[in-house]
Amino acid sequence: MALLELKKLVKAFGGLLAVNDVTFQVEKGEIFGLIGPNGSGKTTIFNCINNFYPITAGDVLFKGQSIKGLKTHKICHLGIGRTFQVVKPLARMTVLDNVTASAFCRVNTIKEAEEEAHRVLGFCNLLGEKTKPAKSLPIAGRKRLEIARALATKPELLLLDETAAGLNPSELDEAIDLIRKIRDSGITILIVEHIMKVIMTISDRIHAINFGQTIAQGTPKEVANNRAVIEAYL
């Protein structure tokens, strides 16, 4: 049984089909890449998975159970964490408080939540910044904070939305290391990414979409050589 399964997912905004009949399965333990040109519907798929947008048709299954129509916070409690492409730090809270607030997803006391937050901040290499307000972090730090916050909710599946966008080459390598480290800790990852260097190096399998429709799926190598993918990108 796949950890996450999208079944003929359709999302329409008025007459525009942002996502049209997309089906794929994410297996436990893998890094699953989702690629496509700008506006092809990648982020919309994320927003459908955690129900920021109601699904027009089709279904989303998590561990074999339909999660369609569940409230966003319930989906988080089930074990799906996500980051945002346009980062949403809780700006006037400190870095530590940002992560502590999300750790309350699994624990109830401040002591436990702060312990968990410290562990996650250490894991994401953010411990040095913990007393700073989140708004003072540079973009690379904010992206890390997004990941740390999502990790603090102890997800089984992590949805990463362009966590590498806007990073310089050395930060990129750090981001790749971090994503691998997360996978090695037993968390399955579904990642949307524009930067081919990142997605091609870390993904086990890639699903490519364009105009909301599937155009290819396979290993990074297969997808990179696929005619439809090359056409979509060039």
Add this chain to the structure above:
Amino acid sequence: MKTKLLSLIIVGVVALIFPLLVPSDYYRHLVIIALMWVVIGSAWNLLAGYTGQVSFGHAMFFGVGAYTAGIFATKLQVSAWWGMLLGGPVAALFALFVGWVCFRLRGPYFALATLAGGEIIRLVATNWESLTEGMVGILLIQSFRSKLPYYYIALGLAALCIIVIHTVMRSKWGYYFVSIREDQDAAESLGISTALYKNISLLISAFFTGTAGAFYMNYMAFIDPHVVFSLHYISIMAILVGIVGGVATHMGPAVGAFIMVGVQETFRSAIFGLAPKWVSQGHALVFGLIVIFVILFMANGVVGDWAKIKRHVFRMKA
């Protein structure tokens, strides 16, 4: 930390012995009113300052609390002090309904909805004469002739309100409230039920505001819809107390309450009778100037920008 504790003890002791030091009923009255505003301001601050849901209609809860006490006393012939215990819970119940309607909206739209709600309920209270006596108002006989009991009740209520809100803000709920203020979508994706926690914040806020309203009924012994459901005397005043003292600070509304009641009274009495009479009409103008000043020069209020104020005052001296 030690100086904080020490100043807290000093404030506490002064508050306890204040009425013994000051025999004047007039000044005791002012402090009682200021203490009531500490409660309302702190309650407003929990919802607007910490949870980010700015209410322009806290007179709703104040009035519902006041009328609960008043109606209990006049219709059911029980002591209005029982009404004071019930004012909070009834206001909180009412808040459930308000939240159900207004929390469908976000940001400025929520604020406008509460503004409208406050006006609606003022009109309802004015016209539902069989229940509220309409514009005739509700008149009680005061339980105490001395100000002392009222003073200590108000002081206890203010202390309770500050302690409860302080405790809440240092728990999981506090983290959730601030997360919701900072970003509702992010909060929701982090497993926070924004609908639930916004309502919890509103409920606590309404509870204390309603209790303050019921206290007002007991203390002033007269209410009518234009007083307790007043937009500018209650709803706006609650906002001013919060903004001037310091939004999202623990002691801000307490400081703001004393400043605003002081300013209001200074002008109402035409600077203690020294200025010509027309000055007494000017307090709304002065409130406006204060708000402009605070927003321009100390956006975090007296408490939030205390370091800045100290620095500037110090520089002036040096």
